[in-house]
Amino acid sequence: xxxxxxxxxxxxxxxxxxxxxxxxxxxxxxxxxxxxxxxxxxxxxxxxxxxxxxxxxxxxxxxxxxxxxxxxxxxxxxxxxxxxxxxxxxxxxxxxxxxxxxxxxxxxxxxxxxxxxxxxxxxxxxxxxxxxxxxxxxxxxxxxxxxxxxxxxxxxxxxxxxxxxxxxxxxxxxxxxxxxxxxxxxxxxxxxxxxxxxxxxxxxxxxxxxxxxxxxxxxxxxxxxxxxxxxxxxxxxxxxxxxxxxxxxxxxxxxxxxxxxxxxxxxxxxxxxxxxxxxxxxxxxxxxxxxxxxxxxxxxxxxxxxxxxxxxxxxxxxxxxxxxxxxxx
Amino acid sequence: xxxxxxxxxxxxxxxxxxxxxxxxxxxxxxxxxxxxxxxxxxxxxxxxxxxxxxxxxxxxxxxxxxxxxxxxxxxxxxxxxxxxxxxxxxxxxxxxxxxxxxxxxxxxxxxxxxxxxxxxxxxxxxxxxxxxxxxxxxxxxxxxxxxxxxxxxxxxxxxxxxxxxxxxxxxxxxxxxxxxxxxxxxxxxxxxxxxxxxxxxxxxxxxxxxxxxxxxxxxxxxxxxxxxxxxxxxxxxxxxxxxxxxxxxxxxxxxxxxxxxxxxxxxxxxxxxxxxxxxxxxxxxxxxxxxxxxxxxxxxxxxxxxxxxxxxxxxxxxxxxxxxxxxxxxxxxxxxxxxxxxxxxxxxxxxxxxxxxxxxxxxxxxxxxxxxxxxxxxxxxxxxxxxxxxxxxxxxxxxxxxxxxxxxxxxxxxxxxxxxxxxxxxxxxxxxxxxxxxxxxxxxxxxxxxxxxxxxxxxxxxxxxxxxxxxxxxxxxxxxxxxxxxxxxxxxxxxxxxxxxxxxxxxxxxxxxxxxxxxxxxx
Numbered sequence: 017x018x019x020x021x022x023x024x025x026x027x028x029x030x031x032x033x034x035x036x037x038x039x040x041x042x043x044x045x046x047x048x049x050x051x052x053x054x055x056x057x058x059x060x061x062x063x064x065x066x067x068x069x070x071x072x073x074x075x076x077x078x079x080x081x082x083x084x085x086x087x088x089x090x091x092x093x094x095x096x097x098x099x100x101x102x103x104x105x106x107x108x109x110x111x112x113x114x115x116x117x118x119x120x121x122x123x124x125x126x127x128x129x130x131x132x133x134x135x136x137x138x139x140x141x142x143x144x145x146x147x148x149x150x151x152x153x154x155x156x157x158x159x160x161x162x163x164x165x166x167x168x169x170x171x172x173x174x175x176x177x178x179x180x181x182x183x184x185x186x187x188x189x190x191x192x193x194x195x196x197x198x199x200x201x202x203x204x205x206x207x208x209x210x211x212x213x214x215x216x217x218x219x220x221x222x223x224x225x226x227x228x229x230x231x232x233x234x235x236x237x238x239x240x241x242x243x244x245x246x247x248x249x250x251x252x253x254x255x256x257x258x259x260x261x262x263x264x265x266x267x268x269x270x271x272x273x274x275x276x277x278x279x280x281x282x283x284x285x286x287x288x289x290x291x292x293x294x295x296x297x298x299x300x301x302x303x304x305x306x307x308x309x310x311x312x313x314x315x316x317x318x319x320x321x322x323x324x325x326x327x328x329x330x331x332x333x334x335x336x337x338x339x340x341x342x343x344x345x
Numbered sequence: 346x347x348x349x350x351x352x353x354x355x356x357x358x359x360x361x362x363x364x365x366x367x368x369x370x371x372x373x374x375x376x377x378x379x380x381x382x383x384x385x386x387x388x389x390x391x392x393x394x395x396x397x398x399x400x401x402x403x404x405x406x407x408x409x410x411x412x413x414x415x416x417x418x419x420x421x422x423x424x425x426x427x428x429x430x431x432x433x434x435x436x437x438x439x440x441x442x443x444x445x446x447x448x449x450x451x452x453x454x455x456x457x458x459x460x461x462x463x464x465x466x467x468x469x470x471x472x473x474x475x476x477x478x479x480x481x482x483x484x485x486x487x488x489x490x491x492x493x494x495x496x497x498x499x500x501x502x503x504x505x506x507x508x509x510x511x512x513x514x515x516x517x518x519x520x521x522x523x524x525x526x527x528x529x530x531x532x533x534x535x536x537x538x539x540x541x542x543x544x545x546x547x548x549x550x551x552x553x554x555x556x557x558x559x560x561x562x563x564x565x566x567x568x569x570x571x572x573x574x575x576x577x578x579x580x581x582x583x584x585x586x587x588x589x590x591x592x593x594x595x596x597x598x599x600x601x602x603x604x605x606x607x608x609x610x611x612x613x614x615x616x617x618x619x620x621x622x623x624x625x626x627x628x629x630x631x632x633x634x635x636x637x638x639x640x641x642x643x644x645x646x647x648x649x650x651x652x653x654x655x656x657x658x659x660x661x662x663x664x665x666x667x668x669x670x671x672x673x674x675x676x677x678x679x680x681x682x683x684x685x686x687x688x689x690x691x692x693x694x695x696x697x698x699x700x701x702x703x704x705x706x707x708x709x710x711x712x713x714x715x716x717x718x719x720x721x722x723x724x725x726x727x728x729x730x731x732x733x734x735x736x737x738x739x740x741x742x743x744x745x746x747x748x749x750x751x752x753x754x755x756x757x758x759x760x761x762x763x764x765x766x767x768x769x770x771x772x773x774x775x776x777x778x779x780x781x782x783x784x785x786x787x788x789x790x791x792x793x794x795x796x797x798x799x800x801x802x803x804x805x806x807x808x809x810x811x812x813x814x815x816x817x818x819x820x821x822x823x824x825x826x827x828x829x830x831x832x833x834x835x836x837x838x839x840x841x842x843x844x845x846x847x848x849x850x851x852x853x854x855x856x857x858x859x860x861x862x863x864x865x866x867x868x
Contacts, residue, residue, distance in 0.1 A: 158792055181799035184813050188795070218814075282814055284807070295811070299822050302805045329810055330803030 107234030214345030231267030590645025771806030
């Protein structure tokens with residue numbers, strides 16, 4: 017009798033244990049499932065970034081007259097919009113006797129004259145980098161979308177809200193893109209050969225920028241010595257489409273070298289005389305980077321070809337953009 | 346006409362609705378008002394309580410239990426709560442987000458009481474009113490907060506903790522008891538899911554783990570708070586063994602590999618906190634001295650192993666202290682079983698048993714064990730293994746160790762530089778960028794290299810900009826004063842106001858040779 021009671025007690029305990037265990041298991045699964053569901057349904061912290069990127073992809077179907085959608089929306093020209101700037105000396109900086117609007121940082125040292133550096137041949141982009149081009153870069157790279165405003169303007173307007181680091185990253189990406197196209201035989205000559213022989217896409221230095229803007233004769237504006245509202249976007253409320261101010265009188269026929277947006281260069285901001293060799297002198301400083309050309313909101317004085325702006329490399333502003341150059345490797 | 350108790354019951358039945366109202370009222374505070382999603386989370390939590398309460402009122406079969414409240418005040422709840430509160434006050438004094446969190450913690454407390462009542466009544470039981478929810482909520486918030494945009498998950502985590510306490514139970518020592526420490530269960534479960542779903546950055550877990558050391562002498566403070574818990578609840582063996590195992594394994598690893606295991610401490614401060622306040626719930630840990638010792642040792646070993654495992658998985662390592670507690674809770678019955686079996690076996694030779702039992706396991710007063718613990722902690726402190734400078738604090742130590750190819754040293758160097766870069770130390774970002782570009786001590790990754798160099802550049806570290814411009818550039822310059830202020834904090838000190846000379850002296854003490862005085866004078 018005692019044994020039977022003990023046996024039934026053991027059985028009861030076993031049953032209870034089984035019920036207990038299965039209940040625990042079921043409840044654990046339910047709780048894990050509930051928590052999992054909540055976290056899966058939670059918006060991904062990178063979701064916004066992904067959403068921004070996917071919205072760029074819609075622009076693949078975009079058609080911009082004069083630009084090639086198959087080559088990163090670069091201009092539909094044999095040289096993809098890169099214009100040759102022949103090598104040789106040019107006048108850089110300002111002589112206050114010839115340009116009364118000049119700032120002291122444009123003077124070539126204490127002698128208050130222009131300098132005459134030598135700049136080898138390179139190619140400068142005809143237009144500022146557009147929203148469509150930058151959006152293509154963002155959609156096909158993992159570059160962080162720091163400021164969504166960068167691609168909120170119309171696709172043929174210059175990209176803005178980009179830092180110096182964004183501009184450098186874009187240039188490196190574009191270099192890869194068109195180099196691949198060149199290797200695949202998709203580009204015309206002579207750009208294909210240039211790329212395959214070591215030329216590369218980069219931001220221009222400030223010397224390259226100034227030479228491309230004013231030619232070799234030291235003119236104050238890209239078109240001459242007087243302001244011309246028809247040739248540039250300045251004293252305006254916002255950007256205009258790149259190339260919307262044709263400037264046949266401008267040196268090398270480049271667009272928007274004055275106004276529209278300030279353009280980043282590869283030069284640290286330091287006093288003239290300019291040389292490529294002294295860039296490393298700023299290593300221990302909180303250096304700014306040179307930007308050129310003035311923007312849509314600036315007056316005549318600021319859009320002069322010799323004017324030098326400086327900004328923090330992380331600055332993202334509605335009036336700063338950039339253009340690229342093709343330079344010897 | 347209802348009797349007096351019935352009147353009380355009628356009033357009490359609306360408490361959860363009132364709690365919901367309080368939570369809604371808290372949305373008017375500046376802290377909650379600062380985020381739309383946070384405010385919505387509060388509204389959501391209140392709605393759940395109110396709707397559940399209304400449903401309860403409408404269900405005739407549940408009305409019987411609804412409104413029944415018994416009151417029981419347990420010392421283990423309020424003493425634990427006071428100790429946790431002390432930690433919050435001290436830590437928050439040095440890291441202000443803790444004080445900013447007070448409204449959010451208050452709301453969770455409200456929610457916990459409301460949820461607990463409704464859960465009990467729905468299950469046809471009276472609600473036991475006491476301080477129980479306070480240590481649960483404070484414990485959860487000592488380790489994990491969801492960011493404002495995901496704060497509704499914090500309420501869910503609280504709910505899961507209480508559901509686990511009520512539903513996941515077993516028979517232990519002839520009594521029904523919850524298996525898991527409610528806070529540790531919720532934390533462990535959510536940690537697991539966060540890691541598995543790749544959502545670890547939804548929380549402030551990393552910041553919480555790393556900012557405890559902002560409070561000076563935090564180890565000593567936690568030790569003193571821990572003594573209170575040890576005195577009242579005899580958990581000295583659990584916490585002491587866990588700490589001893591961790592200190593011991595850390596020291597052993599350092600001897601074998603030449604590098605510290607936990608990078609900049611022998612026991613991370615958050616783990617030290619965990620072993621005092623997370624695993625010491627008497628209801629979910631063993632009750633015998635041997636069982637407690639095994640439990641503590643398993644926690645120490647578990648944290649040690651998980652730290653490496655999480656690192657290998659690429660998951661944040663601060664989850665190490667959270668993930669193993671539920672597993673330990675599950676092992677309690679097995680530990681009890683093991684201990685009782687051993688006791689039975691040894692019962693045949695009682696004299697042998699007494700002779701073989703080490704002194705710290707003897708059934709003497711807890712004070713003796715506490716004395717041993719105080720001595721042990723004292724030795725660890727005097728030998729520089731708790732507060733103060735640690736070998737792993739010095740980044741040059743890791744550079745050298747990496748160069749010497751010591752075990753894991755290069756991984757730790759990358760880990761440290763990543764952390765410093767995250768703190769905006771541009772020098773570290775530049776170094777990281779170059780490491781990823783060269784691919785010598787870490788797999789080459791051009792994209793990451795570019796991102797780190799860009800970050801260095803945007804922090805106005807000119808070498809980073811130059812390296813970004815030149816795809817094969819490898820320009821390195823010494824850390825700037827600002828970088829030193831960020832990299833010499835030993836986990837948390839604020840060095841922003843420290844003078845140049847003191848800063849350089851400190852840098853020299855941390856093996857930054859450029860900062861040390863030379864024969865011709867200071868650098």
